[in-house]
Amino acid sequence: MSRRRRVSPVVWLLLPWALVYGAFFVFPFLFSFVLGFLHYNPLNVANTTFVGAGNVTRLFGDAAFHSALRNTLFFVIGTVPVTTTLALALAWLLHAPLPMKDAFKAAMFLPSILSVVVIALLFKLFYAPGGALNETLRALGLQTHGWLTDPATALPAIMAMDIWAAVGYYALVLYAAFTSIPESLYEAATLEGAGHWATFRHVTLPMLKPALGFVLVINTIRSFQVFVEVLVMTQGGPLGSTNTLVMMLYDTAFRRLDYGYSSVIAYAVFILSGVFSVFALRRMRSQTPVQQRGMPA
Amino acid sequence: MMRRSHMRAVGVVAGLCLLAAFSCGKKSGSRSTSVHLWQFWDIAVVAPIIAEFEKQNPGLHVEVEQLTWATGLEKIQAALASGTQPDVCELGSTWLPRFSYEGVLEDLTAVYEAERDSFLMWDSALYKDRVYGLPWVQGSRVLFINRELFKKAGLDPDRPPQTWDELLQASQKIGALGNGVYGFGQNIGEKYVLYKKFMAFAWGNGGDVFDERGNVVVNSPAMLEALEFYLKLAPFSLQEKQEVLDQYFKTGKLGMQISGAWNVKNYALEAPNLDYSCALVPKPAADRGEHVSFAGAEMLVVFKGSQQKEAAVKLARFLQAYPQAKAVSLAAGSVFPAAREAMNDPAFTRDPRIKVFVEQSLTSRTPPAHPGWNEMEEAIDHAVEEAMYGRRAPRWCLDDAAKEITTIAARFNQK
Numbered sequence: 001m002s003r004r005r006r007v008s009p010v011v012w013l014l015l016p017w018a019l020v021y022g023a024f025f026v027f028p029f030l031f032s033f034v035l036g037f038l039h040y041n042p043l044n045v046a047n048t049t050f051v052g053a054g055n056v057t058r059l060f061g062d063a064a065f066h067s068a069l070r071n072t073l074f075f076v077i078g079t080v081p082v083t084t085t086l087a088l089a090l091a092w093l094l095h096a097p098l099p100m101k102d103a104f105k106a107a108m109f110l111p112s113i114l115s116v117v118v119i120a121l122l123f124k125l126f127y128a129p130g131g132a133l134n135e136t137l138r139a140l141g142l143q144t145h146g147w148l149t150d151p152a153t154a155l156p157a158i159m160a161m162d163i164w165a166a167v168g169y170y171a172l173v174l175y176a177a178f179t180s181i182p183e184s185l186y187e188a189a190t191l192e193g194a195g196h197w198a199t200f201r202h203v204t205l206p207m208l209k210p211a212l213g214f215v216l217v218i219n220t221i222r223s224f225q226v227f228v229e230v231l232v233m234t235q236g237g238p239l240g241s242t243n244t245l246v247m248m249l250y251d252t253a254f255r256r257l258d259y260g261y262s263s264v265i266a267y268a269v270f271i272l273s274g275v276f277s278v279f280a281l282r283r284m285r286s287q288t289p290v291q292q293r294g295m296p297a
Numbered sequence: 298m299m300r301r302s303h304m305r306a307v308g309v310v311a312g313l314c315l316l317a318a319f320s321c322g323k324k325s326g327s328r329s330t331s332v333h334l335w336q337f338w339d340i341a342v343v344a345p346i347i348a349e350f351e352k353q354n355p356g357l358h359v360e361v362e363q364l365t366w367a368t369g370l371e372k373i374q375a376a377l378a379s380g381t382q383p384d385v386c387e388l389g390s391t392w393l394p395r396f397s398y399e400g401v402l403e404d405l406t407a408v409y410e411a412e413r414d415s416f417l418m419w420d421s422a423l424y425k426d427r428v429y430g431l432p433w434v435q436g437s438r439v440l441f442i443n444r445e446l447f448k449k450a451g452l453d454p455d456r457p458p459q460t461w462d463e464l465l466q467a468s469q470k471i472g473a474l475g476n477g478v479y480g481f482g483q484n485i486g487e488k489y490v491l492y493k494k495f496m497a498f499a500w501g502n503g504g505d506v507f508d509e510r511g512n513v514v515v516n517s518p519a520m521l522e523a524l525e526f527y528l529k530l531a532p533f534s535l536q537e538k539q540e541v542l543d544q545y546f547k548t549g550k551l552g553m554q555i556s557g558a559w560n561v562k563n564y565a566l567e568a569p570n571l572d573y574s575c576a577l578v579p580k581p582a583a584d585r586g587e588h589v590s591f592a593g594a595e596m597l598v599v600f601k602g603s604q605q606k607e608a609a610v611k612l613a614r615f616l617q618a619y620p621q622a623k624a625v626s627l628a629a630g631s632v633f634p635a636a637r638e639a640m641n642d643p644a645f646t647r648d649p650r651i652k653v654f655v656e657q658s659l660t661s662r663t664p665p666a667h668p669g670w671n672e673m674e675e676a677i678d679h680a681v682e683e684a685m686y687g688r689r690a691p692r693w694c695l696d697d698a699a700k701e702i703t704t705i706a707a708r709f710n711q712k
Contacts, residue, residue, distance in 0.1 A: 041399070042374040042375065042377055042378035043374065043377050043378075043395070043396065043399035043401055044399045044400070044401070045377075045378050128537075128541055128544075129535070129537060129541060129545075130544075130545075146486075146536070146537065148486060148538075149485050149486035149536060149537060149538070151686065154486070234486060234487070235487055235488040235489075236488065237486050237487055237488060237682070238485060238486035238682060238686070239679065239682055239683060239686065239688070240679075254370065254371050254374070255671050255672075256671065256672060257374070257395070
């Protein structure tokens with residue numbers, strides 16, 4: 001009996017998701033790749049022209065792109081390590097016997113359930129003259145400051161907000177990893193005479209590597225895409241000091257109507273965050289400790 | 298068995314898709330002609346106006362959609378790219394030139410010739426001697442004065458600054474009050490705002506971005522003089538974003554600022570005891586220059602792809618007409634009709650503060666009708682901001698802006 005192969009129900013169950021994924025991810029991903037080689041303006045689609053690598057070569061010589069790239073790298077390098085270290089410290093604190101631990105966990109997770117727009121609006125008030133930060137400084141007899149209007153402090157102010165908003169989520173991820181480290185490893189370490197630092201360095205940290213890798217990659221990708229915070233708080237100003245790659249991408253597409261060049265910037269962000277993520281993962285993997293092999297997943 | 302249920306599932310999905318397709322498709326069977334209108338005001342404000350239009354024009358049906366200021370422009374772009382644009386649309390005056398340039402708008406020069414003298418704010422609709430939009434509502438910026446701080450500083454609140462010198466002196470005196478009080482408010486650190494304030498001084502002084510022949514003159518002596526004066530205000534000014542300036546004025550900590558009518562509406566609700574008045578933007582000197590300010594206008598356009606051109610133009614003209622523009626303006630509370638009739642209507646002249654806005658709009662300017670304006674304004678913002686931060690000498694900042702604007706203009710001239 002020649003029976004036709006039955007389509008697995010899994011396929012049918014995945015179909016709705018696959019359709020949405022195809023329409024809203026795969027298609028735009030490929031379409032913007034094509035756009036990268038075109039001069040495409042939505043108001044004048046009939047006049048679309050092929051420019052080859054023109055948009056790419058333009059990218060290398062564009063001072064605005066260089067400045068946005070610098071700002072974005074500053075943002076990534078300034079936030080990801082700090083967020084990760086703080087998250088690790090908080091996770092470690094949570095792991096220790098603490099009173100009201102659940103309340104701490106809930107408080108830490110709270111920023112993650114808020115919309116970025118809400119957080120950005122709140123911090124705009126927080127940094128404003130007469131806002132909580134400046135009023136505190138004034139009460140302490142210190143000089144107040146226009147945090148978001150000074151080109152030197154605008155980007156760091158957004159970075160500080162980003163760290164505050166992100167650290168709780170990553171701390172909980174790391175905390176979950178902490179709780180899965182078998183007690184027996186700590187007992188063995190104690191028997192070997194390892195101190196606090198040695199235990200952390202040689203037992204805890206290596207066991208946390210997979211979770212740390214996840215935190216680093218996700219946070220790196222997210223940081224390269226920093227946009228909503230900038231749009232709400234500074235729109236790239238003052239003097240372009242907070243103009244990030246995605247902010248520039250947005251302006252290029254929707255204000256300058258240059259979708260081709262904007263797509264090339266999008267791919268630049270994609271490639272950069274990809275390279276950084278692979279680098280972070282490699283570092284995590286190459287140092288996977290001997291102890292971990294053979295451990296149940 | 299399994300397969301049959303699969304088939305059934307596929308059938309259901311296909312059926313739903315068809316249903317969706319039909320329900321979204323054009324109602325080809327309906328008897329009346331549908332005109333699609335996209336606009337930015339509350340539907341509740343526009344609905345009665347549309348009902349009146351439909352009553353006056355049996356057989357015409359209007360489908361209204363409200364756009365948001367945050368995403369409206371993107372939606373219009375997407376619609377044009379996919380050929381699903383409405384028949385009539387509201388567009389801001391800073392965006393209109395780009396749309397005119399791209400050739401997506403219906404030529405409304407005939408309407409312009411018929412009603413030219415009845416409306417203000419045509420400039421942004423003009424492109425290469427043709428007109429592509431109808432001025433609907435507009436909003437000027439005026440000088441806000443805190444009368445209490447004026448009295449405290451020994452100034453006469455009934456005699457607001459008329460000239461640059463008087464503005465500077467008043468700022469200085471109010472700034473000297475101390476205690477966290479500033480004389481004047483200057484925008485900084487945000488897009489789309491700074492040039493509106495600075496250009497008021499520049500235009501008043503005879504400066505401009507282009508001359509009559511289209512040459513870039515943004516670094517002319519008149520512009521430089523305006524920038525140098527603007528910088529003189531800095532020591533007595535709070536340099537902040539618009540919302541912070543509005544907040545400071547509301548709490549009585551800011552002597553003067555140039556801002557829009559939305560404040561009159563908000564202060565009435567949030568600071569009913571605030572003692573303030575409005576005045577025309579000061580001019581360079583008693584014997585020269587003009588009281589010029591920036592105005593933003595909302596324009597009505599008809600897209601070229603419209604299948605109902607005649608009905609669309611009819612709807613646009615109906616909306617633009619004074620009674621309708623007045624209804625929208627009064628409901629919004631932050632804009633005024635572009636029709637000259639508003640100048641003599643007690644609804645806009647009874648309140649002395651509101652009257653100033655109406656008066657100011659007679660000498661207000663919209664930005665140059667250049668398709669590259671959105672990029673050019675950034676160059677001006679950058680120049681003024683750089684000078685305000687003391688990064689470079691004002692002359693160099695303006696020279697750079699001129700270079701930048703020339704480059705942008707050249708790109709658009711290539712076509």
